[in-house]
Amino acid sequence: MTYDLIIVGGGPGGATAAKIAAEHNANVLVLEAAEEGRYKCCAGGIPIRNEEFSPIPNGVGDREITGGVLFTPKNGPMEFEASGKNNKGYCMFRTDFDKFLLDNAQDAGAQVIYRVRVKRIELAKDKGVKVIGMEEYQSKCVILATGLGGAQLQRSLGLEVPPMVGGIQAEISVPESNIDEEFGNRVWEFFDRDLIDHGIGWVFPKSQALSIGVLGKGIKMSHFNAFLKNPFIKEKIEGRKMKTFGGRKVWAAPIPDRMIANPYRDRVMVIGDACGTADPILYEGIYQARLSGKIAAEVFIQALGEEDFGESSLARYNELLLNNLYEEDLRYSYKFHHLLYHSGLLERIIEAAYSMAQDDPEMMQSTIALFTGSETRKHSWEVMMSRKWKLIKFLGLKNSIKLLPTLLHAVSI
Ligand SMILES: Cc1cc2nc3c(=O)[nH]c(=O)nc-3n(C[C@H](O)[C@H](O)[C@H](O)COP(=O)(O)OP(=O)(O)OC[C@H]3O[C@@H](n4cnc5c(N)ncnc54)[C@H](O)[C@@H]3O)c2cc1C
Numbered sequence: 001m002t003y004d005l006i007i008v009g010g011g012p013g014g015a016t017a018a019k020i021a022a023e024h025n026a027n028v029l030v031l032e033a034a035e036e037g038r039y040k041c042c043a044g045g046i047p048i049r050n051e052e053f054s055p056i057p058n059g060v061g062d063r064e065i066t067g068g069v070l071f072t073p074k075n076g077p078m079e080f081e082a083s084g085k086n087n088k089g090y091c092m093f094r095t096d097f098d099k100f101l102l103d104n105a106q107d108a109g110a111q112v113i114y115r116v117r118v119k120r121i122e123l124a125k126d127k128g129v130k131v132i133g134m135e136e137y138q139s140k141c142v143i144l145a146t147g148l149g150g151a152q153l154q155r156s157l158g159l160e161v162p163p164m165v166g167g168i169q170a171e172i173s174v175p176e177s178n179i180d181e182e183f184g185n186r187v188w189e190f191f192d193r194d195l196i197d198h199g200i201g202w203v204f205p206k207s208q209a210l211s212i213g214v215l216g217k218g219i220k221m222s223h224f225n226a227f228l229k230n231p232f233i234k235e236k237i238e239g240r241k242m243k244t245f246g247g248r249k250v251w252a253a254p255i256p257d258r259m260i261a262n263p264y265r266d267r268v269m270v271i272g273d274a275c276g277t278a279d280p281i282l283y284e285g286i287y288q289a290r291l292s293g294k295i296a297a298e299v300f301i302q303a304l305g306e307e308d309f310g311e312s313s314l315a316r317y318n319e320l321l322l323n324n325l326y327e328e329d330l331r332y333s334y335k336f337h338h339l340l341y342h343s344g345l346l347e348r349i350i351e352a353a354y355s356m357a358q359d360d361p362e363m364m365q366s367t368i369a370l371f372t373g374s375e376t377r378k379h380s381w382e383v384m385m386s387r388k389w390k391l392i393k394f395l396g397l398k399n400s401i402k403l404l405p406t407l408l409h410a411v412s413i
Helices: 012-023 048-052 094-107 151-156 176-182 221-228 231-237 286-306 311-341 346-357 361-372 377-385 388-395 397-412
Strands: 002-008 028-031 045-047 063-065 067-071 078-081 089-091 111-113 120-124 128-132 136-144 164-173 186-190 199-206 209-216 250-256 268-270
Touching: 002 012, 002 128, 002 286, 012 028, 012 094, 012 286, 028 094, 028 136, 045 048, 045 286, 048 286, 063 199, 078 346, 078 361, 089 199, 094 111, 120 151, 136 286, 164 221, 209 221, 209 231, 221 231, 268 286, 268 311, 286 311, 311 346, 311 377, 311 397, 346 361, 346 388, 361 377, 377 388, 388 397
Parallel strands: 002 028, 002 136, 028 111, 067 186, 136 268
Antiparallel strands: 045 089, 063 089, 067 078, 120 128, 128 136, 164 209, 164 250, 186 199, 199 209
């Protein structure tokens, strides 16, 4: 049998694409390497804008998040409370969220087969695609949604693989009542270049667990172990046990740093982390993976109608990705990324932005939006840049001289 579409990878990107394509009556197969209900190494912060794709029901979204606490070595806790319906999110286990999304895709008519690792993809000129795992499957078109686990598949098809950083995290068992009392509806974010150069640390409250991790360039177990010794964290986890998933307590996984230039070729589109769509300010990528999945599914539906899966037809995917994800958001995330992680002033900029926001509601809202995604990155950047002299004043003369070359570069991105 020949499927209209095979999606390789059943994470948020693949599941979203599968649901949309199946809703348009396409014959869709999802091949997922892991077993049903696998653990996924992820802090599980899901901004409310994920509901653009479908509502998140109670029971899947474990803990509603309405605020945050920022820490730098000198300052902290710097607390903020978000308001407004678009300024919130959830923290949840990806096991539940990803299963929920794949169940939705199945309800829409997509077929999902777990425990199939795709090893090879062969493109036969004008004859469709062969997708080879334990068995061989045929389709007219393929969406690669393999996260960063499909690099070899991408290379074999002549597609680029995004550059990446690493993340390490564990889930610590903590009774719900303690989490309610000590964290409530707030996530904690840590900015400390002595601990992690070019990266962040976090504590995200989930259901009966705290997700604690570090993420960045060249990340190692020593960074993670040092982070657990941070006095604010140590106090909260003393005597608590790490949860075990798949026989492991501490998990590591990569996350992309940059989008690839050409995420398509004839009969193939690449979405989500495999395409490098994650946002490198706080390195979240679930919403972006889903948006790229939605765009790819819509382009596929049009291509199916025209029976044209050639490279020029699928080029629409790249155009729409640039218009809908890059131009107003990722491009500006790269500017923020450069300013924060390449200036040597990460902690000072966070402290200055927080301080400036205290008596400046617009600045406060646009800073919160960096966490919640309630406004475009472009808007947050414009708000910040309209206050650049104030920022420079906050940073002081020596730091401002240090900042200038990075700022000029960031503006040019
Ligand atoms: C430590 C850490 C913390 C994070 N925290 C957050 C956060 O709080 N919020 C946020 O938004 N993002 C976060 N992210 C990023 C987020 O996890 C990713 O951006 C997101 O999962 C990307 O979704 P995806 O569908 O593209 O890929 P994935 O979720 O990685 O899904 C890819 C799927 O493809 C399957 N697969 C791979 N290769 C094959 C193959 N050959 N054959 C068949 N199946 C295959 C895999 O098993 C996997 O299920 C975090 C990442 C890390 C590493």
